[in-house]
Amino acid sequence: MIVPLVMTIYFSLIRYNLMQPGEHGFIGLANYEFFVTDPSFGTAVVNTALLLGSVIAITVVGGVALALLIDEPFPGRGLVRVLLISPFFVMPTVNALLWKHMMMNPIYGVLAEVWRFFGAEPVDFMTDWPLGSVIVMVAWQWLPFATLIFMTALQSMNREQLEAARMDGANYPQQLRYLVLPHLARSIAVVIMIEMIFLMSVFAEIFTTTGGGPGDASTNVAFLIFKQALLNFDAGVASAGALFAVLLANIAAVFLIRLVGKNLD
Amino acid sequence: MAHAARLPLALAVRTAAAWTITLLIFFPLGWLVLTAFKTELQAIAVPPLLVFEPTLANFSEVQQRSDYLLYAQNSLVTSIASTLLGLAIAAPAAYSMAFFRSRRTRDLLMWMLSTKMMPAVGALVPIYVIAQTAGLLDTRLALIVVFTLSNLPIMVWMLYSQFKDIPPEILEAARMDGATLWQEFTRVLLPLAMGGLAATGLLCLVLSWNEAFWSLNLSSAKAGTLATLIASYSSPEGLFWAKLSAASLMAIAPIVVFGWFSQKQLVQGLTFGAVK
Numbered sequence: 001m002i003v004p005l006v007m008t009i010y011f012s013l014i015r016y017n018l019m020q021p022g023e024h025g026f027i028g029l030a031n032y033e034f035f036v037t038d039p040s041f042g043t044a045v046v047n048t049a050l051l052l053g054s055v056i057a058i059t060v061v062g063g064v065a066l067a068l069l070i071d072e073p074f075p076g077r078g079l080v081r082v083l084l085i086s087p088f089f090v091m092p093t094v095n096a097l098l099w100k101h102m103m104m105n106p107i108y109g110v111l112a113e114v115w116r117f118f119g120a121e122p123v124d125f126m127t128d129w130p131l132g133s134v135i136v137m138v139a140w141q142w143l144p145f146a147t148l149i150f151m152t153a154l155q156s157m158n159r160e161q162l163e164a165a166r167m168d169g170a171n172y173p174q175q176l177r178y179l180v181l182p183h184l185a186r187s188i189a190v191v192i193m194i195e196m197i198f199l200m201s202v203f204a205e206i207f208t209t210t211g212g213g214p215g216d217a218s219t220n221v222a223f224l225i226f227k228q229a230l231l232n233f234d235a236g237v238a239s240a241g242a243l244f245a246v247l248l249a250n251i252a253a254v255f256l257i258r259l260v261g262k263n264l265d
Numbered sequence: 266m267a268h269a270a271r272l273p274l275a276l277a278v279r280t281a282a283a284w285t286i287t288l289l290i291f292f293p294l295g296w297l298v299l300t301a302f303k304t305e306l307q308a309i310a311v312p313p314l315l316v317f318e319p320t321l322a323n324f325s326e327v328q329q330r331s332d333y334l335l336y337a338q339n340s341l342v343t344s345i346a347s348t349l350l351g352l353a354i355a356a357p358a359a360y361s362m363a364f365f366r367s368r369r370t371r372d373l374l375m376w377m378l379s380t381k382m383m384p385a386v387g388a389l390v391p392i393y394v395i396a397q398t399a400g401l402l403d404t405r406l407a408l409i410v411v412f413t414l415s416n417l418p419i420m421v422w423m424l425y426s427q428f429k430d431i432p433p434e435i436l437e438a439a440r441m442d443g444a445t446l447w448q449e450f451t452r453v454l455l456p457l458a459m460g461g462l463a464a465t466g467l468l469c470l471v472l473s474w475n476e477a478f479w480s481l482n483l484s485s486a487k488a489g490t491l492a493t494l495i496a497s498y499s500s501p502e503g504l505f506w507a508k509l510s511a512a513s514l515m516a517i518a519p520i521v522v523f524g525w526f527s528q529k530q531l532v533q534g535l536t537f538g539a540v541k
Contacts, residue, residue, distance in 0.1 A: 011390055011391065066286065069279065069282060069283050069286070070283050072279060074276060074279050074280040074283060075280055076280070076284065077283075080283055080284065080287045081528070082525050082528070083287050083288075083290075083291040084287050084290060084291070085524065085525070085528050086291060086294055086521055086524070086525070087290065087291075087293075087294060088524065089471060089475075089517070089520050089521045089523075089524035090294065090475075090517050090521065091474070091475040091477065091491070091492055091495065091513075091516060091517050091520075092475060092477060093477045093492050093495045093496055094297075094495055094513040094516060094517050097495065097498070097509060097513060098293055098294075098296075098297050098513065099293065101506055101509065102293065102296055102297065102300060102506065102510070103293055103296070107311065108308075108309045108310075108311060108313070108506075110292075110296060110313055113311070113312050113313055116312075140290070140293070143290065144290070148528065148532045149532060152532050193378075196382065197378060197381045197382055197419075198381075200382040200383075200384070201382065201383065201384035201385060201386075203384065203385065203386065203477075203478055204477040204478065204492075207477075208496065221384060222384030222385075222386055223386075225384055225386040226384075226386040226389075229386060229389055229390055230389075235390040238386070238389070238390060239390060239391075242383065242384065242386065242388065245383050245384050246380075246383045248382075249379045249380070249382035249383050250379050252379070252382060
């Protein structure tokens with residue numbers, strides 16, 4: 001991985017537009033300046049953070065709730081487990097097409113029908129809520145994962161301790177607050193870490209649904225770099241953007257170490 | 266919790282709630298399956314049809330339009346090969362990290378993971394240029410190498426945490442008895458870590474199978490994987506929902522079914538053994 005990294009650094013310092021071969025002058029940090037002052041840049045950073053934050057919040061809260069719900073045996077629990085995990089294995093491209101065309105299409109989509117059933121005007125999700133739509137798709141994929149991790153963790157809870165707490169008159173919120181959540185802390189840290197690793201660079205969902213638009217409404221950093229590299233054919237600026245993304249990733253990693261470092265030794 | 270389940274009413278509520286939520290979450294996937302068996306007209310019917318006469322026409326049409334089997338074969342070959350290659354590289358790396366640790370081992374692991382957070386696009390231009398120069402564009406080999414490299418950080422980390430749970434005394438004992446490094450590694454360590462190796466391999470397989478970015482950019486007709494095939498259906502002129510569904514179903518069915526059977530292993534492995 002060192003060779004691509006060095007090449008990326010090299011490309012980021014020269015004028016390198018794939019449409020203008022031969023003009024490879026050294027231009028220093030101009031690519032970086034161009035990337036950072038791109039009007040889409042701020043939006044892309046905010047969108048990346050929003051996407052990351054919302055999906056992690058949804059999957060952690062939803063995952064804990066769901067895991068608690070299916071922790072006790074009930075009829076068909078095995079089947080529920082199998083059905084629940086399925087979205088995690090769905091190819092991101094398929095996930096995106098599935099939501100875009102079959103769920104969220106304003107005319108034929110299932111959600112449009114649900115909206116009409118309640119007498120509401122169907123929403124054109126991809127146009128009106130582009131970032132929200134992407135968040136829904138990504139959260140749909142990762143919620144099952146979080147649920148199963150938390151469920152696995154709950155299985156190892158000390159039941160006698162819970163029983164004892166109950167005897168002592170602890171109500172359900174108290175049990176949750178003082179016993180269940182502390183027990184889950186480690187697995188929550190693990191889920192956050194894994195999701196951060198994969199969500200920083202969400203790409204396929206955006207590429208196949210909104211194409212980053214309308215405008216920049218659903219452009220994240222990964223997609224912005226892609227636009228520079230492939231739509232504007234500017235390898236120099238794209239490389240600068242990529243290095244910026246590495247910087248972001250390392251900042252995130254520092255937080256990550258603080259957050260989960262203790263938990264993972 | 267425990268006492269709640271003993272009451273029949275609580276159990277009924279729990280069952281109903283769990284099933285409702287599960288079916289809601291599974292619904293989009295179930296809908297995809299249904300649509301795959303509809304005609305194009307039924308697929309865009311308003312209101313959406315729940316009852317209809319299933320047809321297999323879409324599946325044969327997908328195969329006719331583009332060689333599904335070739336794409337499927339590419340997916341299979343690239344994901345299996347990159348998994349095996351990845352394990353072959355990651356296992357020795359994780360071995361040395363787990364059993365000969367230095368103070369920097371942890372930082373190194375963290376740094377490796379953080380590279381995984383860099384958007385793949387960032388490395389696109391250099392890797393594309395390398396592949397082009399080496400004449401590897403649109404070959405399975407290029408995909409295998411790139412898939413392996415991109416999964417490597419996760420694989421090393423997973424194996425590292427699995428290996429760490431193995432008492433080093435066992436390996437030392439083998440060494441005392443005259444085992445060479447290779448024997449110690451293959452006869453003692455690998456069999457002990459079989460579960461972890463399996464989980465790591467499974468995850469790598471799923472990730473490679475679902476990988477879209479590199480296969481879209483480094484391959485087309487010859488080495489394209491199923492992800493490439495699906496992307497070709499997202500263009501406006503390819504917008505036939507029933508066929509799109511059939512193609513999608515054919516692309517995800519193998520890995521989803523595979524996932525069902527391996528979920529337990531996978532969940533344990535994915536949590537790096539941190540959640541027991």
